[in-house]
Amino acid sequence: MPAPAAKPHLVFFPFPSQGHITPAFQLARLLHHCHGFDVTFVHTEHNRRRLLRARGPDALAGAPGFRFVAVPDGLPPSxxxxxxxxxxxxxxxxxxxxxxxxxxxxxxxxxxxxRLLVSDVDPILRAAEEIGLPCVTFWITSASSFMAMQQIRHLVAKGLVPLKDAEQLRNGYLDSTVIDWAPGLPKGMRLRDFPTFIRTTDPDDAVLALTLRSTECYRTVPSAVVFHTFEELESQVISAMSDILPPIYAIGPLPLLLREAGGASAGSSLSKENRACLDWLDGKRPNSVVFASFGSLVKLTGEQLAELAWGLASSGYEFLWVIRSDQKATGAAGGTALLPPEFLEETEGRGCVTSWCPQEAVLRHGAVGAFLTHCGWNSMLESVCAGVPMLCWPFAADQQTNSRMACTEWRVGVELSEDPGREEVEAAIRQVMGGGRAEEMRRSAAEWKDKAALAAGPGGSSWVNLERVVNEVLAPLMDKKRVC
Incomplete structure (x- = not known):
């Protein structure tokens, strides 16, 4: 009797940081739950230990046909x-x-x-090509930031990057230099709005070189590029990218698709979540709380923390603020210990500070009226899905591009300067929570929330595109049986 045919097997190898792991894990669970793929999900050993401490042994228990493995990241212990x-x-x-x-x-x-690889890691995609393993890129941030990354080689060719001197970082050059020739991107894009990898004066900058090599890889190595976005949100840039990329598919927002499919995952947070903040929100009026969180990587100086704190205090609104134990750039530990005692006295009873939280659930809570965010893409999509307007304070990488789109194209955000003082923070909060633009932004946010839900529902663009990914990309590639 012949042996049963081997099931299709997907190897997920996301870039090993929280913002990449979360959507990769969501997609892996969706393909396993709804389409029957076996999955091997690759963590680094450092992240595997963090996950176990944060969520316990069940976080790596997997399921039939879904397993976790770990590889060393090559870095010294930390x-x-x-x-x-x-x-x-x-x-x-x-x-x-x-x-x-x-x-x-x-x-x-x-x-x-x-077998097939799903990854956003340039050296891993190239390694797959070397050993004959079919591969697909899963781009976990916005399609707009992908296109902006693709333009960096043109910025270099035009002599705009690297910068001529460090003064161009401070003298308004990044704001006054307009890039109006990038396909699919807004005509008013400033150099400031491009990924921060361009902000170097060194022609041999290692990260710039890696960025250029990676963008070339995404154009030439994978058989397809899958984006964590939805067509209605980024239609122009998705259309423009069809000329420079392999087949592309927009399949977000993944949390909505997972809920629609009944495949809620066990979670992938590398930090322990404090759910008590949800109880605190339960006692608040609708749209009355400012939620502030800067993701898993951003670090603030002591001065930035103080200015943000006093901006929140002076606004008069209630707030929920996530401050990680490693949030301060100088390395001080302990959430409330980072804040001025006078601030804690001033805001007693109307502020809640926590070290980490279930962010998607927080944003869906009716008490949250605005999201002060670093503009990481997971955070922005979660805010769009919840219909919550944003105060955009981008720090690095793709966040500048995401902020630009939210503030000028989708009209759901207010842009903060790169180092805002307390007066600017206070004014922006008042503007979004109850000022002149509040009603307009809430209306836009509600419209995008509805469009996201439609895209992720049965028959919606993302639902259809996910089926196309399975039928047009994953199944045919694995039928080639190139790696044995």
């Missing part, structure tokens, strides 16, 4: 509960390649020849 430095991780990625190849060639189930 604070076990802190995120790795992104630049250090970027430079260390090549050290993970031999471990990835060993995983594919030696450790995956021997009976399975129908």
């Amino acid at each position: 604070d076990e509960d802190a995120s790795r430095d992104v630049e250090a991780l970027l430079l260390s990625l090549p050290t993970m390649v031999p471990h990835f190849k060993e995983l594919v060639l030696s450790e995956l189930p021997a009976a399975s020849c129908r």
Whole structure:
């Protein structure tokens, strides 16, 4: 009697930081739950230990056909509960390649020849190509930021990058230099709105070189590029990218697709979540609370923390503020210990400070009226899905591009300067919570919430595109049986 055919097997290898792991895990669970793919999900050993401490052993229990493995990240030991430095991780990625190849060639189930890689890691995608493993890029941030990244090689060719001198970072040059030739992007895009990898004066800058190599990889190596967005949100740039990329598919927002499919996951947070803040929100009036959170990586100086604190205090609104234990750039620990005692006295009874929270649930809570965010893409999509207007304070990487789109194109955000003082923070909060633009922004946010829900529902653009990914990309590629 012939042996049963091996099930299609997906290897997920996301860039090893929280913002990449979360949507990759959501997509992996969706494809496993709804389409029957076996999955091997790759963490780094550092992140595996963090996940176990944050969520307990059940976080890695998996399910039939879904397993977790870990590879070393090549970095020296560090604070076990802190995120790795992104630049250090970027430079260390090549050290993970031999471990990835060993995983594919030696450790995956021997009976399975129908394997495919899903990743956003340049060296891992290139390694897959070397060993004949079909691969797909899953781009976990906005399509607009992807297009902005693709323009960096043109900025270099035109002599705009690297910058001529460090003074151009401070003298308004980034704001006054308009890039109006990028396909699919707004005509008023400033150099400031492009990913921060361009902000260097060094022609041999290692991260800039990695960025250029990665953008070339995404154009040439994978058989398709899957975006965590939805067509209605970024229609112009998605249309423009069809000329420079392999087939592209927009399949977000994934949390909505997961809920629609009844496949809620066990969670992938590398930090322990404090759900008590939801109880605190339960006693608040609708749209009365400002929620402030800066993701898993952003660090603030002591001065920035103080200015933000007093801006929140002076606004007069209630607030929920997430301050990680490693939030301060100088390394001080302890959420409330980072804040001036006078601020804590001033805001007693109308503020809640926590170290981490279930952000998606917080944004869906009716008490939250605005989101002060670093503009990481997961945060922005969650805010769009919840219909919550944003105060946009981007720090690095793709966040500048995301902020630009939210504030000028989708009209759901107010832009803060790169180093806002307390008066600016206070004024922006008042503007979004109850000022002249509040009604307009809430209306726009509600419209985008409805469009996101339609896209993720049965028959919606993202639902249809996910089916196309399975039928047009994943199944045909794995039928080639190139890796055995």
